[in-house]
Amino acid sequence: MFVASPISVASAMSAANLDQIFVILKNWLVAFLPPFWQPIAGVILCVVAIVGLYPALFAIAVLMERKGLGRMQNRYGPNRVGPFGLFQPVADGIKALIKEDVVPFNADHVVHFLAPLVLVVVVFMSLAVLPMGRNMVLVDMDSGLLFFFAMGASVELSIFMAGWSSRNKYSLLGAMRAIAQMVSYELVLLLSSVVVVMISGSLSLVKIVDAQATYSGIFPHWYVFTPWGLASFVIFVIASTAETNRSPFDLPEGESEIVAGYFTEYSGFKFALFFLGEYVEMFSVAGLGTTLFLGGWSAPLSFLGVIPSWLWFFLKVELWICFFIWLRGTLPRLRQDQLMTFAWKFVLPFTLLNLFVTALWRFMGEGWARWVVCSVILAAAYVVFGRLGLARRHVGPRSYRYAE
């Protein structure tokens, strides 16, 4: 477990110590306390560290996004506050804090107030099981993955609370869209991770990373480098994009359709919380994907192990974020029915098939045969589902359906 305080990287140490520096630091700090308090203190330290670190990352990410998008849209992006607009996030934060907190008159105040809190809390909790480096995980739960998804499931509830309590049709629509979309893609997300569990035989994320952190030659045993792994990695990326309501799946907050979705009626700090929550969720999902498929904190090539593991982890996460940004800058928004059709008619069947393929892989044993077989099956399935599931139906007026 670790504490993130860059100042304390004092003297140059050997790679191993550099790798474990935060653990060492924590133990050093904790050692000042009487033994009874030590475990609690350790936990508190780590929580503080996480809670401190991720907002910082959030700030960086926001800046990155705004500037990156600006470049993609052939403009500068924020460039006034500080050198190259580097202090823009700070300015934003201050603005959000001092802004008036407007609550609609006939909103459901309690729920309206609770929603962002629930979101942030839940999202932060889901970080607790991510191993962010060698020996650097808050709690190594035996059923960590399950915990992660339990938390992820709770996000939907907070979104519903937000959307419903605002007493605003845009918010409600946004919330409904969000929930529908998240429920659909949560399923896909879960199933595509189950594949990894099937192979590694554990729900503990630490064990999953350890299973990948070995090398044959200089090449790592990341799960993404197997047919089924690649397939479920792609699915995971898609699903995580949808899960975090990122473009092209950003219907819940599609500005052009429903003002800002479920947090239309939020302003000031609560809005900031939502913003933060979304980004932290992005981080956590990206972290999960990294952990499951990209070998977590393990180095991409064996000799690169000298670089500290936590650095690798955050590097990968940042890469993932950049990919999200790139997507947002590139792809147009989907339509609701397209979204659903895609989820239920293409991704889900493919994921289910992927489960079988993985089982096949697991039981075919070593050898080149399983590579061929699994790849062929998946490729064929991709073509078939693509043809069948997404076959264009005749275009006509869409029918909206309510209970009455």
Next chain:
Amino acid sequence: MIQEANSFTPSVAASSITGILWLIPAIPIVASGLIALLKQPRRRLAATLSIGSLGLSLLIAFAAFAHVIAGWSQGIAVRETVNFTWLQFGASNVDLGWVLDPLSAIMALMVCFVGLLIFIYSVGYMAHDENFTRFFCFLSLFAGGMLGVVISNSLLLLFMSWEIVGLTSYLLIGFWYHKPSAAAAAKKAFLTTRVGDVFFLLGIVWLFAQTGTLLFYNNGAGSLEASSLAALLTQHAAFGLTAATAIALLIFAGAAGKSGQLPLHVWLPDAMEGPTPVSALIHAATMVAAGVYLIARVYPLMSAGVPMLNGEMSGTTTALVVVTWVGAATAVFAALIAVAQNDIKRILAYSTVSQLGYMMAGLGLGGVAVGMFHLITHAFFKALLFMGAGSVIHGCHDEQDIRRMGGLKADMPVTFVTYSIGMLALSGFPIFFSGFWSKDGILEAAHNSAFIKGPFYLLVFGALLTAFYMTRQVSYVFFGYWRGHHPAHESPKVMTIPLAILAFFAMALGLIGTSAWPWFRAFLNGHAAPFDFHGFAEPGLLALMATSTIVVFLGIGFGWSLYGNKTPTAEEPDVLEKSVPWLWKPLHDRLYVDEFYGMTVIAFYYWWARVADWLDRRVWGGIVSGIAWLFGLWAQFNRLLDINGVDGGFDKACEEISTSGGLLARVQSGRVQSYLRILAVGMVALAAILIWSSRP
């Protein structure tokens, strides 16, 4: 037959072939299931399926037979069983299983072979029937059931297959159910055999109660093996019979029902209403033989308590005496009736009954080998005769009355030759025909039997009659001049070739059972088969052979002198009828057995029905009407009251009733929650009672 295998070491370890023995019945049954799914027009496929399935069974059966032969030639009396527990209740469990020993091997081979030939034959015979596929579905099912009877090592499994066989027999006799006579015959067959089966079932239950197992052979724990037999002998049932005897008699009742022994033979001649291949397959070759086979299978039980010396019994039992007498009586009885029948198939049916009698007598007198040998040979030549008769009927445009035939030897040469071979075999023409040797074996056994004398003369007389009526039939059908309407024609190859094959076996099979080389008996009894012509040297035997030869020649000559080459017109009465009408009439009327039953059993049922009817009408009806009358009185009284102004009160009562009904209806409020409430109350009450009662 453990005791019989004294000269050979018995083997019980199941070999690979025994492991797959169950396939023999399973394949045809599966095939019949498949055929049942077919549409009517898929004739070719149906025929292919059933014939192919039986062919497969034949291959397996042949492999099994070869295995047994191999063991036998190395001096091992093969008896391999595979047993498994079917269901379990309490401490005891019911086991099923199958057995491979000389008996089942040779029987299975015979059934498969004859069955296959008959299947092929019926492709031609049923060619024009619109229910072709149904027919083959039933045939396959029957074959499966029959083979199940043959290989089963458990009396229960045997009984199940036995009932499948009975069912298919019913279905096939009534195959042309649009003919009322066929439907009636089917019902008759089913019910009559049921009578036997009830006794059979009793025997099974009793056996299970006594020995606790229904397996025949189970490494010394089977019901037919020394230990349990000894136990059965000590048990005593009523009338001073041992349990063994009683059970044996009950089982024999079942066998008698199935293979038409004397009291229960009535269904078999009527069963000829079915298509001829069915008659050939079921009611000549295989199913009716099932009874005989059953007796042979449980022979140790039948002969329990009698030590065996090299396959020869040194004594007899009550059961065997009964079997013998019933068999002998049946033989003569049916032969007598057969003399005076005019329906070609009916004659054969009665001859079948009488031959079955021979088999039973053979079993009773000479042991398994004698009876089984006659069973096998008879299966071949009787199937041959029936199929020949079928071919004749086919050729004469469904004419069955032999008086409307004649002079067919020119029109249907193949049928004629094969048929006459069958006829000679049946009537036991010396040396060249299997019938001679098998029947001779039975007569020899009867003659040598030191315990039961009477049957010998009966059987000899039966042989005479057999020769006589067969001659009569053949000369009616094939000699003289055509008395029918349309000229007859020869049948297609698909029918005649099986005839030829069967004819060959009808002759050749004799060789394995001659006194000189008693291979068959040795094979069944599990000892070596010496080959020496001194088998004939025994004077008694030679005399016996001479006797039977003379008897046969007498019968044939007598028949020929009466009927040979004469051409009476169809309407002209039979020669015997003219000469001895007092004898002819009862014979022609089948000795009034049916009428007798009609007067006794069925009359009783009618009477009983009438009694019940009377009870209903008079007694109960009377009571009811009396009550009604009382109510009428009461109504009158009420009316008086009403008129005297009780109306108001009465209306009030009605209102009361309706309101109370409304109250009750309110419980049915249609509200979910009220129901849920009641549920909860019930739960509370129950839980409270539970806890209260279980309080320390």
Next chain:
Amino acid sequence: MSIAFYPLAVLTLAGGLGAVLLKNTVHCALALSVAFAGLALLFLTLDAQFAGFAQILVYVGAVAILVVFAILLTKGSETPESGIFSHTWFVGLIIAAGVFAVLGWAVLQSVNALPNESAVPAITVHDIGNALVGRYVLPLEIVALLLTAATIGAVIVALHEKEGAK
């Protein structure tokens, strides 16, 4: 352990009461999910991690969402003017009280027989997985079947009559 128990119990019961008593149906649903979460935490105090997280995943993640969906689809969110309790509410209340009385009485009857201490079972998710596909594989498959049937059934039931054919 025992420190955590009482607040959690209170939380759970409060959630349950809220789910039953609150006026606004949506509030009821939210209170319900609170109760679910509390139960999950109680499971954790009982060292049943897996069950606890499964509880959150299924109930908070799925059932609660289903409920709010149903509420919104049936316009249940606005409170009816004709009171929220059925006109025979007192009967129900009495019966519920009776049930609690019986149950509590049963517990108190056997309170001496019940264990107060027990070693922490060394159960890993691995064991649970093995049990699921080992001893309990048949129930597992049956549940799988049931869930499939339930999904299809729910879809068919909730479909429009008009689209029923489709």
Next chain:
Amino acid sequence: MTPLASYLLVAALLFAIGLAGALTRRNAILVLIGIELMLNAANLNLIAFWRYGPHPEALTGMMFAIFSIAVAAAEAAVGLGLVIAIYRSAHTTDLDQINRMKG
């Protein structure tokens, strides 16, 4: 640590609350909510008995709870589907007004 009896009491109380809800509320959905609460109380009992039972390693109670969670999910799905269907035909979820099966 906490005695088993207290868990059982909590479960009993929760069950009673759920039952009360199911019996007293008008809205069909809330009746379903009450039923869900009862189910969860049962689950709590199962887990508690598993934990305090003589053979926790046999996992019996745990498995029972997990299966009942799964079944409860199915129950909720079907129940709510039914409620929606009823609403469509009766245009209300008020159980006092839905008494079409009145005898």
